[in-house]
Amino acid sequence: MPKKIPLRQCVGCREMKPKKELIRVVKSPEGQISLDFRGKLPGRGAYVCPDSACLARARKSKALERAFSMPLPPEVYEELEAQMKEVPDHAT
Numbered sequence: 001m002p003k004k005i006p007l008r009q010c011v012g013c014r015e016m017k018p019k020k021e022l023i024r025v026v027k028s029p030e031g032q033i034s035l036d037f038r039g040k041l042p043g044r045g046a047y048v049c050p051d052s053a054c055l056a057r058a059r060k061s062k063a064l065e066r067a068f069s070m071p072l073p074p075e076v077y078e079e080l081e082a083q084m085k086e087v088p089d090h091a092t
Contacts, residue, residue: 006011008047011063022047025080027068033076035083045070051083 006019027050028043036045046067048054058064059077 004031010049010054010058011046011067012048012051012061015049017049019047021049021083023050025064027070028029028065031070032082033064033072035080050084052084055081055084 007016008019008022010022011015011025019039020081024039024041024045024047025033025041026041026045027033028041033039039045044067046064047060055077065072
């Protein structure tokens with residue numbers, strides 16, 4: 001029997017994709033928002049495609065605010081975009 005591949009929905013484009021193809025945005029128990037490329041950090045997670053367009057779409061629709069039940073300042077999105085550009089190979 002083939003191994004089941006976990007699927008997650010991108011908050012930007014709303015497409016279901018394999019978990020390994022997406023980047024996890026995590027809200028730590030302290031309330032800090034960051035990118036989790038390995039998917040191991042503790043906290044509430046939301047997934048986004050490794051594409052700045054999907055992150056922009058999530059920002060416009062306030063999808064991350066809904067996922068984390070808190071307002072996000074614009075600096076958080078800028079930091080997420082910078083982190084996304086910083087790590088070109090997302091499968092680390």
